Amino acid sequence: MNVTYISLKGHVELEKYRYFYFFMMLPVYILIVCSNCTIISLIVIHKNLHEPMYIYIAGLLINSVLFSTNIYPKLLTDFLSNEQVISYQACLFQILVFYSFSCSEFLLLAAMSYDRYVSICKPLQYAIIMRKTIVFILLGLAWIVPFSHLVVPVVIFANLELCSFTLNGIFCNNSINYLFCAGSKALLTFGTVTLFNIGILPMLFVIFTYVKILLVVYKSCREVRRKAAQTCLPHLLVLINYSCLMTFDLIIIRLESDFSKTTRLIMTLQIIMYNPLCNPIIYGLKxxxxxxxxxxxxYKGRHDC
Structure with a gap:
């Protein structure tokens, strides 16, 4: 069986800075895995954190670890390799995983905003509405729905003819559209519908629920406002961060000729670094x-030392 390889040409002066890139990004990946897994472990171990809000936070942090693991090992290997190539099949798999977990983030944030809405706006019905069964169904759907949407275009991509084998990036993303000999209007329409269903729609839902929460909180006492600020502010920060980063991704792809190679690299690194690093910090501190x-x-670790 013939294997088609795609060259990744998004690196900047790799021959000169390969070790700098490697020793900069390796600690970042280790920190992402360790920080996210630490918060996940705390949520799993401590029974008082076995509540819907914390279960969704654990799901969000698992998402960050899997999202990063899809990118970093290959990226670190490329930094030390003479050729930065990836098989077409592996490239499609990377795209599927990258966008599945990216969209899962929005759906998880939507589930979290719904949890906060019920907690603050319908506190007496919270235990009935947010049963564990519902929580885990929403958690499962947050991963299944994006995957089921995205597997269709990826299968179609696998059967399209390639006229170029050079990708202007450091990993596989939607830039792959520029490699095909002919575009597909049906595929473009499906992509737009998918973006709306698993990106824009969850974001609009989050905004709607937080408007409802703000209206209730505005009329409530100081204690309710404080509780709302403590639990809602981290979710809003994560939503704003991630929305900006995903907008960056779309801008880079659509206007790639208008950006210098260095600018594209910096923006791409922000997409894969910023949110996985910030999530455990935001939730761990806030x-x-x-x-x-x-x-x-x-404190215990310091005391044991």
Whole structure:
């Protein structure tokens, strides 16, 4: 069987800076895995964190680890390799995983915003509405729905003819559209519908629920406002961060000829670094119950030393 290879040409002066890139990005990947897994472990271990809000946070952090693992090992290998190539099949798989977990982030944030809405706007019905069964169904759908949407175009890509074998990036993303001999209007339409269903629609839902929360909080006492700020602010920060990064991804692809190679590289690195690093920091420091357990863990580790 013939294997088609794609060259990744998004690196900047790799021969000169390969070791700098490698020793800069390796600690980043280790920090992403360790920080996210630490918060996940705290949520799993401590029973008082076995609540819907914290379960969704754990799902979001698992998402970050898997998202990063899809990118970093290959990227680190490329830094030290003489040729930066990837098989076409592996490239398609990387695209599927990259966008599946990217869209899962929006759906998980939508589930979290719904949880906050029920908690603040319908507190007496919270235990009935947010049963564990519902929580895990929403968690599962957040991963299954994007994958089921994206597997269709990826299968179609696998059967399209390539006229170019050079990708202007450091990993596989939607730039692959520029490699095909002929575009497909049906595929473009399906892509637009998919973007709306698993990107824009969840974002609009989050905005709607937080508007409803703000209206209720505005009329409530100071204690309710404080509780709402503690639990809702981290989610809004993550949503704003991720929305900006995904917008970057679309801008890079659509206007790639208008950006210098260095600018594209910097923007791409922000997409794969910023959110996976920020999520555990935001939730570890801003969520009071997680922060308490984290502080105890750090204090115990220092005391044992």
């Amino acid at each position: 969520m009071t119950e997680i922060y308490k357990h984290l502080k105890k863990l750090l």
